[in-house]
Amino acid sequence: MSVQPPDGAHPQLAVDIVDRLEWVSGLYPGYRRAHAKGACYRAVFLPTGAAAEYTTAAHLQGDPVPATVRFSNFSGNPYIWDRTRSARGLSVAFHLPGGVATDLVSVSQPVFVAATPQAFRNFLEAAEPNMFTGSPDPEVVRKYATEHTEAMRGLRAVKNTPIPVSYATLRYWAVHAFVWLDKMRRRTAVRYRWEPEAGVQQLSDERAAEKAPTYLSDELTERLASTTVAFQLKVQIAEPGDPTDDCTVLWPHDRTEITVGRLLVTGPVEDQAKWDKRMFDPTRLVPGIELSDDPVLRFRSQVYAVSHGRRTQGK
Template identity: 55%
Template sequence: MTSSPTTHDLAVDAVDGMEQVSGTHPGYRRAHARGVCFDATFTPTGAAAELTTAAHLQQEPVPATVRFSNSEGNPHSPDGRRSGRGIAVKFHLGHGVDTDLVAVNLPVFVVSTPEHFVKLLGALKKDPHTGQNDPALLGAYIKDNPEAIPGFTAAGAMPIPVSYGTAKYWAIHAFRWTNAAGESRYVRYRWEPAAGLQELSPEDAGHQTPEYLTDELTQRLLDGPVRFTLHVQLGEDGDPTNDCTKAWPAERTEIAVGHLDITATSADQEHWAGQVFDPTRVTPGIDLSDDPVLAFRTRAYAESFARRSHGG
């Protein structure tokens, strides 16, 4: 009898698969390889205080570090590609305690389990001679796993942003909030840019410099902070908490729980390049949902960190 792969085995297979898709780039993350960090302040609105005891969602502002990135594992891919973008926010709660919120510019993910993620990476693997993947393999994967269709549909339509500060980002997973009375409910997060959604045409994007998103945001900050508002969708009975390929109904109640003001490029980029922004790093008042992809991410991140921290 063949035993099921362990979480560690799956993490190794996942990172191996990322390397087969994007190549191996020593010292870089296996996904979201190229990014830049910024100093920020998060100011809660107070709207979440009755729903969770989480320290950063009460009344007082907290400092934060924000990492914007492109989703690809190749750090040399130009910004003008139609590709995923990410925002990872590390809230500094004091006394050396942090909590992280990691989001991407897709409302749902393309796989519902770690096993499917490994299979998808196999379908995306590039031919070593041509450097291209086989569309037939990806088509076969989607046919066998139709839950991937909403995510791939969204990926195909994702805009090429004018700025990291003019894109919308979703945390894709559900989390459980608990208040001081011990009452719990599930939520999903979304960042909305105060500047509004602004995108480039593929033609205009092709004329941009390879790292225009970093340069643009640095220049934009000269005119003042770049703001995002954190919106939270409140789940109801029956809304899936264990499947990040499924969106919740649009009519669910939403609240604005805080404003993120990005103020300057972080001084020590080398330090932050070596840090991990982990969506499972939560704080009292917030717990992980039963989403297996969410739980798996910390093992995959650890495997990626181990390789890059040892020069791989």
């Protein structure tokens, strides 16, 4: 069994961010510091082959690829009720021959709240719960967002995220830009989005208030008992001048988009405890895909490593 390095082996900023995630959601030893409540499922990814002219990445060519997915709620509180209005997550691990894996991590909002790791740390400081109410001070958050327009865009996206009928009826974005490389090493910047084949379906606040605290996982279990859950992987292709270093800004909607595959979720994994320990890391890539110059994307593995180290040590 591997031993995780102490926090001191990681950049101080990564440690600070995880500390502040704990302050915002509370500390729950053994759980993820974000997306604590979730479960893993078996899946298969069926590439269309449309990506082959842009990238040599093995999982985007033509052959079916086994996968493991994790649906989750954003909060670091593993006991949060499903009926809250919040971002949800869909993480996918693609399993390639030889024990190789690559991950795609996505959320139910198209942009992030910060363009740099330091800005995210500052945002979490503004969102720190008040010691008397146990909730963030809305005036402090509003003042921060007013002074930082990128945070306002991210908060607006959170506010507009649907309360879903199901994890299967949400649209999920990978938020960051990535770079594809073809056989000639030509580079193409792309962004990913999972489109639910069941369509986007949401609940009103009134209908959501009637739902059980675990209705999302309950509904998914019931749905998978009779059918598969399917998503199409859409990829937006950048044009010159489209920013690749800012995950708070969308690219224009008229950019070329291709469908590169279909994800079929078939049922829960047999060993939930084993998979719950896994770290889904968007920087875990394979040849044919590289990180963009997005500083938040490049820093995420450091934050994940701190969080993973703490929870695997029962902290």
